[in-house]
Amino acid sequence: MSDSSQPVEEEPVYKDGPRPYTLAVDIGGTGLKASVLDANGNMVAPRVKIPTPYPNPPEQLVASLTELVTSLPKAERASAGFPGMVRDGMVLTAPSFSCVQGTGSPVDPALVEKWTRFNLSAELTKAFNIPTKVANDADIQSVAVVSGKGLELTVTLGTGFGTGMLYNGQLLPHLEISHLIFRKNETFDQQLGQAARKEIGNKRWNKRVLKAIDVMRTLMAFDHLYLGGGNSQHVHPETLPDDVTIVSNSAGILGGIDLWEPDHIGVHHDVDH
Known part of the structure; x- marks a missing residue:
């Protein structure tokens, strides 16, 4: 099992840096x-x-x-x-x-x-x-946290259930897995979103998260999976497999710069620089 721990959110030091901003x-x-x-x-x-x-x-x-x-x-x-x-x-x-x-x-x-x-x-x-x-x-969060090695999946747990997938650091076209049926004739969104967590409690919700990870493993045989989003703070890290890591929710912002890298398949590149 993983010894991953919840990321500690530290207040960054703000100062002017190199452009472009x-x-x-x-x-x-x-x-x-x-x-x-x-x-x-x-x-x-x-x-x-x-x-x-x-x-x-x-x-x-x-x-x-x-x-x-x-x-x-x-x-x-x-x-x-x-x-x-x-x-x-x-x-x-x-x-x-x-x-x-x-x-x-x-x-x-x-x-x-x-x-x-x-x-x-x-x-x-x-x-x-x-x-x-x-x-x-979820795609933007993904590009901020991956290692760039192999098939990496990011799952965001927030209002709903989001996913982003990269291969060797290259963002792939997005798939709306969140709206597929997960269990009991309900979607990943319905079973794992914020409303469901509040309704059933963190203990049962964590069991669903582990089942969803198993489904993702079967679906794409990922090399590593990252859990982000606001509700990742409610995941019990001691229950996670070794190839699953909890990442900071700030990745939704920090991935913004990576979106401008020219080699992502899943992003349009016809915007004027």
């Missing part, structure tokens, strides 16, 4: 977070955060993010992690934001229509006035 935005189902990273991936300003508003159509999200980042230092480029299927900077699905009050609340067909094929990359490029790349939020 990257505005890194983490769009979550419960909170919107942002900071600015220097060329080495170090934060040059404290992270800012606000609750995710609901209902949350595209225009509301863009306005909220524009307001959120006003106090941050000027950056030359931006990246944003989004909780849904994103391809070439375009949102294909937005499960949380298609619901009136987020995951678990009724789906609003009007919100589904607004979010489907919404070009979030283009709209944030205009709003921030800098080139902006957008990818799935």
Whole structure:
């Protein structure tokens, strides 16, 4: 069994660093977070955060993010992690934001229509006035934590269940595993999301996490799996196999700079530098 321990969140030292600066935005189902990273991936300003508003159509999200980042230092480029299927900077699905009050609340067909094929990359490029790349939020966490060796999987445990996969450090196209049936005719999201953890308690929820890891192992024979997201703090590290590691939730921000690396298959590269 692993002797992994919960990562200790230390307050970083903020100072000017080498450019280019990257505005890194983490769009979550419960909170919107942002900071600015220097060329080495170090934060040059404290992270800012606000609750995710609901209902949350595209225009509301863009306005909220524009307001959120006003106090941050000027950056030359931006990246944003989004909780849904994103391809070439375009949102294909937005499960949380298609619901009136987020995951678990009724789906609003009007919100589904607004979010489907919404070009979030283009709209944030205009709003921030800098080139902006957008990818799935779990994918962005993934590029920040992997070793770059073999097939590595990141699972984010937060409002829902997210995954990101890399092979030899190269981000692969995103798969929405969270919406597949996991057990008892419920999806990974429904069985392992925040609502389920609160309903059944951490002990039973941890057993489900271990079962999900087994499923992921069978599905892709990963070389290493990383557990992140806000609810990773509730995982019992002593129960984890040796090839599973808990990582800091700050990876959702810190992965923003890595998204600009040119060799990721799962990211669009037609944004002007």
